[in-house]
Amino acid sequence: MTESTATAIRASDEYAAQLAEFSDEYASICRRRAALDAEESRLLARSAAYADALADTVVPAIYPPAERRALSRRSTCAMLAMATRASEQTVRHATDDAEQLVNEAPTVLAALEAGKISSRHARTITDQLRDVPTAGRASFLAEVLPMAERLTATRLKKRAKDLRERLHPESITARAIRSEADRRVEFEPASDGMAWVHLFTTAPIAQGIIERLEAAAAESRKAGDTRTCGQLQADALAALALAGVTPDDVASNPVLPHPIEVQEHIKPTVQITVPALSMAGVSDAPATLDGYGPIDPDTAARIAVNAPSFTRILVQPETGALLSVGRGQYRVPADLQRAVRLRDSTCRAPGCGRRARACDLDHSVAWHDGGTTDVGNLACLCRHHHRMKHLPGWNLDHQPGGVLDWTTPDGKHHRTAPDPAPF
Structure with a gap:
């Protein structure tokens, strides 16, 4: 060797x-x-x-x-x-x-x-x-x-x-x-202004949807569209759901609408927080879409144009403090309710993400115990956590600034505070 x-x-x-x-x-x-x-x-x-x-x-x-x-x-x-x-x-x-x-x-x-x-x-x-x-x-x-x-x-x-x-x-x-009784649609936020929509349905329907989207994308590609197949399939589904585009429409005009065109058909009840300088057109700081998070100002403006009930909230650019709340078409009967929901954003129980608009407004100190109906004694709690806080071993104390101190049955303490005003 x-x-x-x-x-x-x-x-x-x-x-x-x-x-x-x-x-x-x-x-x-x-x-x-x-x-x-x-x-x-x-x-x-x-x-x-x-x-x-x-x-x-x-x-x-x-x-x-x-x-x-x-x-x-x-x-x-x-x-x-x-x-x-x-x-x-x-x-x-x-x-x-x-x-x-x-x-x-x-x-x-x-x-x-x-x-x-x-x-x-x-x-x-x-x-x-x-x-x-x-x-x-x-x-x-x-x-x-x-x-x-x-x-x-x-x-x-x-x-x-x-x-x-x-x-x-x-x-x-x-x-x-x-x-089949479990069929449903679920929404999942993603990053950078994007999100997923999940459909759980029967296999034949799911397969039929996919095949129809693939066919629509293929027709559009044959017509010279330069979008990728994935982009075209996503745009075809959006056009079908929001713009009323049918397979016959695709056959006669295979060029599918662009997402910006489809957005014009969105007529939601939306709540968008917009930095004052962005509203004035001198900043590109993101707006905030309730239930999702940051979106670009141009998209926020396009959606707002078609919204039948649109709440615009201006915030002071340096501190993030609320400057004004639009009152044109709001449905909440009291400004106090609106202020608390804006402050809390979600249920204020630790770890709960249920949106504030779907929560109860809870008196931290009960009304019959002398609690007052003001922003310092109100918090958004989902129905489950609203009931749970009354069970033995649970306790909730409301501190200045909207801070909530929770005590759990094991004697531990957990604190939640409102999210700071966006941007």
Whole structure:
């Protein structure tokens, strides 16, 4: 063996040893994380069981039994969410998943605890398990768990779905009819003035929509449109929903409207906060669209032109203090309500993002206890948190400047303050 060959072998061995150290340590971290996820599931399941057991004790008897149980659970989830700066919905979903894992899939929980599978694998299994009737669950778990221990979570998802379909005793027709009741549309804000609209509907309708959008985009491309296929499909859907463009229209005039043209058909009830200098045309500071966030001034102006009920709020450019509130077509009967909703923007419970316009105006100090109806004693609370603050163990103190001090049943304190005026 030459010296150069021996040196190369040593280098190769050191390289392999270092990589082995990396992979072993990474695998160890993943196993420990899986064990912690299993521990979290056990804790969340225990918290839910405890909330159920004490529901009749901590929730007033004026509520029906089922509602007492739901309120007790939501109170517990809200407390956990505030303690971790998580959204209450996230904790509720995690608790639901934990209960199913602990109570209905103990073998999966054990595999997670031992680090044989990840939390993604466990979630994939429990997601499919929800749709398997009790009679078929043992067979499903017995077959799917060995798959989980050797497959990636992505591949497991397909195999588990196929397995559930094979073992399910109920016809797919009956399940499709039941699932159709869950159809809905959801709005998800994105960055830079963009957003997602999600449609959950039957597969044939979804496929039909996609094919129609693809066809409209293809026709427009043939006519010389330089927009990408993705852009054209998005513009075709917007034109169909907002401008009344039909497939026949596309066939006769394949050039699809541009988003700016489609915006002219928007006639919402909007609330837009506009910096005074932007309104005067000497600044390009963003406007704020209620329920979304920053949008460019030109878009704000185009939408406002067509809005039947448009509230324009001017803010002082240096301090952000409110300068004026437009009164042309507002529907809120009292300026005080408007001022509180503008100040709070969302429900003022920690972690809750429900928009202020959909919230109750709550007296922090109750009216019958001497509380006053003024901006210093009012806050926006969604109906859930409005009711929850009256449960035993909860307390809410209103401080100057709209600051709210919350006390949760575990004795911890959480503070929320209004967002500063935008820009």
